[in-house]
Amino acid sequence: MGRKLLLDKAHVEGIRSFEVYRREGGYRSVEKALKTMSPDQVTEEVKKSGLRGRGGAGFPTGMKWGFLAKPEGVPRYLVVNADESEPGTFKDRYLMEFIPHLLIEGIITSSYALGSKCSYIYIRGEYAWIVGILEQAIAEAKNNGFLGKNILGSGFDCEIYIQRGAGAYICGEETALLESLEGKRGNPRIKPPFPAVKGLWNCPTVVNNVETIAAVVPIINDGGEEYAKIGIGKSTGTKLISACGNIKKQGVYEIEMNISVEEFIFSDEYCGGIANGRQLKACIPGGSSVPILPANLLLKTAKGESRMMTYEGLADGGFQTGSMMGSGGFIVMDDRQCVVRHTYTLARFYRHESCGQCSPCREGTGWMEKILLNLETGKGKMSDIDLLWDIQRRIEGNTICPLGDAAAWPVAAAIRHFRDEFEWHVTNPDDAQRRNYGLANYGAAMSAG
Amino acid sequence: MTFTAEKLKEVAEIVSRYPEGKHKSSLIPVLHLAQREFGGWLSAETMDYVASLLKLEPIEVYEVATFYSMYNLKPVGKHLFEVCQTGPCMLNGSDDIIKYIYERLGIKPGETTADGLFTLKTVECLGACGYAPMLQLGDHYREHLTKEKVDALIEECSKQTAAQN
Ligand SMILES: Cc1cc2nc3c(=O)[nH]c(=O)nc-3n(C[C@H](O)[C@H](O)[C@H](O)COP(=O)(O)O)c2cc1C
Ligand code: SF4
Ligand code: FES
Numbered sequence: 001m002g003r004k005l006l007l008d009k010a011h012v013e014g015i016r017s018f019e020v021y022r023r024e025g026g027y028r029s030v031e032k033a034l035k036t037m038s039p040d041q042v043t044e045e046v047k048k049s050g051l052r053g054r055g056g057a058g059f060p061t062g063m064k065w066g067f068l069a070k071p072e073g074v075p076r077y078l079v080v081n082a083d084e085s086e087p088g089t090f091k092d093r094y095l096m097e098f099i100p101h102l103l104i105e106g107i108i109t110s111s112y113a114l115g116s117k118c119s120y121i122y123i124r125g126e127y128a129w130i131v132g133i134l135e136q137a138i139a140e141a142k143n144n145g146f147l148g149k150n151i152l153g154s155g156f157d158c159e160i161y162i163q164r165g166a167g168a169y170i171c172g173e174e175t176a177l178l179e180s181l182e183g184k185r186g187n188p189r190i191k192p193p194f195p196a197v198k199g200l201w202n203c204p205t206v207v208n209n210v211e212t213i214a215a216v217v218p219i220i221n222d223g224g225e226e227y228a229k230i231g232i233g234k235s236t237g238t239k240l241i242s243a244c245g246n247i248k249k250q251g252v253y254e255i256e257m258n259i260s261v262e263e264f265i266f267s268d269e270y271c272g273g274i275a276n277g278r279q280l281k282a283c284i285p286g287g288s289s290v291p292i293l294p295a296n297l298l299l300k301t302a303k304g305e306s307r308m309m310t311y312e313g314l315a316d317g318g319f320q321t322g323s324m325m326g327s328g329g330f331i332v333m334d335d336r337q338c339v340v341r342h343t344y345t346l347a348r349f350y351r352h353e354s355c356g357q358c359s360p361c362r363e364g365t366g367w368m369e370k371i372l373l374n375l376e377t378g379k380g381k382m383s384d385i386d387l388l389w390d391i392q393r394r395i396e397g398n399t400i401c402p403l404g405d406a407a408a409w410p411v412a413a414a415i416r417h418f419r420d421e422f423e424w425h426v427t428n429p430d431d432a433q434r435r436n437y438g439l440a441n442y443g444a445a446m447s448a449g
Numbered sequence: 450m451t452f453t454a455e456k457l458k459e460v461a462e463i464v465s466r467y468p469e470g471k472h473k474s475s476l477i478p479v480l481h482l483a484q485r486e487f488g489g490w491l492s493a494e495t496m497d498y499v500a501s502l503l504k505l506e507p508i509e510v511y512e513v514a515t516f517y518s519m520y521n522l523k524p525v526g527k528h529l530f531e532v533c534q535t536g537p538c539m540l541n542g543s544d545d546i547i548k549y550i551y552e553r554l555g556i557k558p559g560e561t562t563a564d565g566l567f568t569l570k571t572v573e574c575l576g577a578c579g580y581a582p583m584l585q586l587g588d589h590y591r592e593h594l595t596k597e598k599v600d601a602l603i604e605e606c607s608k609q610t611a612a613q614n
Contacts, residue, residue: 164481
């Protein structure tokens with residue numbers, strides 16, 4: 001059994017209440033930090049831990065905290081990103097729903113390190129019922145002296161407020177999130193300036209993912225070095241993976257970053273293998289934005305080594321033969337599934353979610369959706385495949401925020417690895433129309449099994 | 450058009466979460482309140498009221514209301530079925546569920562039943578991909594949907610409406 005640092009107590013009866021959470025050792029990190037450490041020492045531990053942002057980009061958290069500007073007399077803010085809208089991702093929801101105090105504890109300790117007296121949780125609007133769970137946890141923490149004025153007699157004041165979004169994937173992008181928190185449309189800002197210098201209301205701001213902030217708790221409790229002992233190389237600690245699609249046991253798993261993809265998919269401790277006696281065809285291992293991999297490249301790298309569930313392992317081979325850890329949204333497809341159809345739904349998603357500021361993203365996502373729908377329904381031409389390739393190439397790198405790349409990559413990878421499936425849709429229009437995916441099985445032949 | 454005294458207190462509490470002069474931040478939460486209070490959608494009248502209440506220009510409210518997908522800019526049925534249709538849900542049969550609701554209620558995505566009770570809407574990933582197929586109904590998710598569960602849900606909504614009439 002892998003070690004669990006975040007979810008080990010998630011199933012203790014009554015853990016949502018302050019009383020039980022505290023009895024199980026909760027809020028120790030706040031006591032330790034506020035009573036025995038300076039804010040910079042807390043940041044130092046986070047640096048030592050090697051913790052990388054769990055929202056998708058994997059940027060080292062301690063370094064990010066170190067960039068926070070600290071001008072005299074200007075407030076600083078911690079904003080927690082609970083927008084969680086990347087298809088395939090539902091891990092932050094799980095953490096907040098089942099062990100809400102862990103997030104609140106992490107926010108207090110992190111706010112102390114950053115000097116944020118007022119921290120916000122920006123949560124996607126559809127998670128309406130979770131708002132109540134978090135508000136309850138905040139109220140309990142406050143009643144017990146862990147929030148409010150002069151926490152534990154340390155002189156540190158802190159409040160946490162929850163802001164509910166209203167339906168927009170783009171508000172997960174940190175500058176769009178800040179715009180939204182200021183009461184505006186979620187249009188990403190041009191960087192620089194970065195939020196660390198000019199963020200919320202033009203004040204220095206750190207934006208971190210829910211899971212990142214929760215991981216600060218074990219890091220402070222046990223020390224950064226202890227945390228860094230788990231995992232491989234620069235992939236330290238544990239990672240929440242939300243696994244979905246055609247596996248036997250969908251759900252949220254906390255893994256030590258030292259297991260192989262094969263173990264994750266096939267062992268009973270995790271996904272339990274492919275559902276309904278089918279075979280593994282392909283997988284998008286890090287949320288909808290990262291490249292899809294066919295079974296053979298998923299389980300083994302191009303060098304023939306076993307692929308590991310780490311940042312480096314999933315990225316091994318670059319975009320030619322690898323993918324990314326991303327948000328940890330692990331989408332598994334069995335041999336009945338059609339890559340063209342799946343890619344079409346993702347293109348539709350990105351068209352729907354583009355904020356419309358940049359022409360390549362606004363227009364390109366619409367074109368990709370239309371062409372993919374034509375291909376999917378048997379109305380496509382061979383030249384459409386090259387056109388798609390051309391469009392995605394022109395979006396990538398030419399936009400204000402990474403949503404453009406996020407829309408381009410899945411299309412590029414689908415064509416790169418499954419071109420014959422796209423071609424089959426052109427040469428067999430009637431079957432494509434009837435959604436009779438004759439070629440869908442072809443991934444099975446490649447299964448490393 | 451005005452909020453009740455109780456709702457006005459709630460608005461004041463929301464505004465108090467932000468520093469002095471940053472009350473514009475309250476717009477998105479207050480629009481959620483307004484949509485709930487005033488018939489499940491945001492009419493021009495409702496948006497103008499929110500603008501005057503928060504001392505914002507009406508255009509600032511329209512801009513926001515039209516950006517976010519949870520704000521309804523047209524009236525919707527009493528029960529709004531928002532079914533996820535994105536890839537991960539599709540892998541586990543959301544297409545069939547959408548089709549089944551269409552057959553049961555006779556409405557396509559975007560339409561409302563003649564009696565004004567049900568609206569069907571397709572939405573993009575709601576963060577429930579591991580519990581697919583799913584739909585959002587009000588403040589809650591209904592997950593692991595089957596045809597039987599859809600039947601039960603329609604029944605539940607109809608009963609609830611009958612009890613209120
Ligand atoms: C289009 C887009 C959507 C994003 N959505 C999310 C999200 O839902 N949750 C999240 O934590 N980060 C999301 N991010 C990443 C954030 O911009 C940011 O990098 C992250 O919140 C930083 O936190 P971390 O360093 O703790 O990961 C998104 C980025 C982009 C470009
Ligand atoms: S890349 Fe797309 S989502 Fe990002 S700013 Fe440009 S138009 Fe908006
Ligand atoms: S794809 Fe439907 S909830 Fe994520």
